[in-house]
Amino acid sequence: MKKIILSHDGSVAPLMHYLGSAFERRGVDVIYFETGQHNTWMDRFIFHRINKLAHNLRLLPKSVNYFQDHPLTHRNFRSQQLKSLIDQFKPDLLFVIRGPELTKESIHAAPMRMAWWVEGDNRYQEIRPELPWFDHYFFINRTLSQQATSENFSASYLPHAVDPNFFYKAPVSAHFDLGFVGAWSAVRQHYIAEAIHSGYKVGIYGPRWRKHALGQLKFWQAIQGNHLPSHQLNNFYNQCKIVLNLSQWGPITTAERSGMTLRFFEVPATGRLLLTDTCIEQSELLQDGEQIATFRNIEEFRQKLQYYLEHAEKRHAIAEKARTFMLNYRTYDTMAAEITRHYWQLKSQSSPH
Numbered sequence: 001m002k003k004i005i006l007s008h009d010g011s012v013a014p015l016m017h018y019l020g021s022a023f024e025r026r027g028v029d030v031i032y033f034e035t036g037q038h039n040t041w042m043d044r045f046i047f048h049r050i051n052k053l054a055h056n057l058r059l060l061p062k063s064v065n066y067f068q069d070h071p072l073t074h075r076n077f078r079s080q081q082l083k084s085l086i087d088q089f090k091p092d093l094l095f096v097i098r099g100p101e102l103t104k105e106s107i108h109a110a111p112m113r114m115a116w117w118v119e120g121d122n123r124y125q126e127i128r129p130e131l132p133w134f135d136h137y138f139f140i141n142r143t144l145s146q147q148a149t150s151e152n153f154s155a156s157y158l159p160h161a162v163d164p165n166f167f168y169k170a171p172v173s174a175h176f177d178l179g180f181v182g183a184w185s186a187v188r189q190h191y192i193a194e195a196i197h198s199g200y201k202v203g204i205y206g207p208r209w210r211k212h213a214l215g216q217l218k219f220w221q222a223i224q225g226n227h228l229p230s231h232q233l234n235n236f237y238n239q240c241k242i243v244l245n246l247s248q249w250g251p252i253t254t255a256e257r258s259g260m261t262l263r264f265f266e267v268p269a270t271g272r273l274l275l276t277d278t279c280i281e282q283s284e285l286l287q288d289g290e291q292i293a294t295f296r297n298i299e300e301f302r303q304k305l306q307y308y309l310e311h312a313e314k315r316h317a318i319a320e321k322a323r324t325f326m327l328n329y330r331t332y333d334t335m336a337a338e339i340t341r342h343y344w345q346l347k348s349q350s351s352p353h
Helices: 015-025 041-056 074-089 124-133 142-150 186-197 217-222 230-238 263-269 280-285 298-310 312-329 332-350
Strands: 003-008 029-034 093-097 113-117 136-139 155-157 176-181 202-205 223-225 240-245 273-276
Touching: 003 015, 003 074, 015 029, 015 093, 015 332, 029 074, 113 124, 113 332, 124 142, 136 142, 136 332, 142 155, 142 280, 176 186, 176 230, 176 298, 186 202, 186 217, 186 298, 202 217, 217 223, 230 240, 230 263, 240 263, 240 298, 240 312, 263 273, 263 312, 273 298, 273 312, 298 312
Parallel strands: 003 029, 003 093, 093 113, 113 136, 136 155, 176 202, 176 240, 202 223, 240 273
Antiparallel strands: none
């Protein structure tokens, strides 16, 4: 493989840039297609507002939009831009990190096509129609990869990774007892409020927190900002004694949820302790009290938070063990090698014998 196009909305997380750097180290020519940057004023100021109003008034279900076939909608315009890039660059592989939708026609312009689902395990039906468009589909959720395989699609499990050039131990002191980065949800507020009311110093970055903290002075003071740029994540994690991970999908009380978020990989690399809810893949890889700390209810969260803040030596020992393990287990170089192996396997299967 000599040339690859990576497609994703880099404003969410710079996954494709981390992965692209790994491919470049393998001598591959990489072109990045930022899906969020390809839009029209017609979609942004007219189509989007009309559809938003129709959804809010329940004139349309959320899965349906007006003007879906218009060439200037965000989906159709970015798809045409991608097709033009494929025609010009002629990649060996198109690798789509699933986010904003693309059309079948644009994806099929590439000679080989792979996709990677990096969202929750409760949205399989959303992507099921597009599975036939790709030669192979990766998932961060082992359960979804198994489901796709059982339906005779070429699919496999591909967990997140960490780039040690961006996530590492920094020479800064811990300013917060607990840190969290992510959007507001009622469950997340419930847990973080427990830490704040217990007197711990908490730092929060993410959208929609301030409007839910009105009239709650201590909670308001914990909110550091609506957005934390990816290049500042490492510094913030290093400023926290403990970093919280609380996934958005599935019930927190069960270990049947599937898919490890980026925090499982990036926080350990900083040498800070990850306090997290559980999932299938984590329970197979990272053990509670060995490399991370886990909880399944508010009482366990309260107990673990108190224990590890009171026992700094134990906290540091677990965090250091996790750091060593994760840097040896899963970097983007590992991921690029895995994707390359799949590419050549598919290439050999499609070649005439």
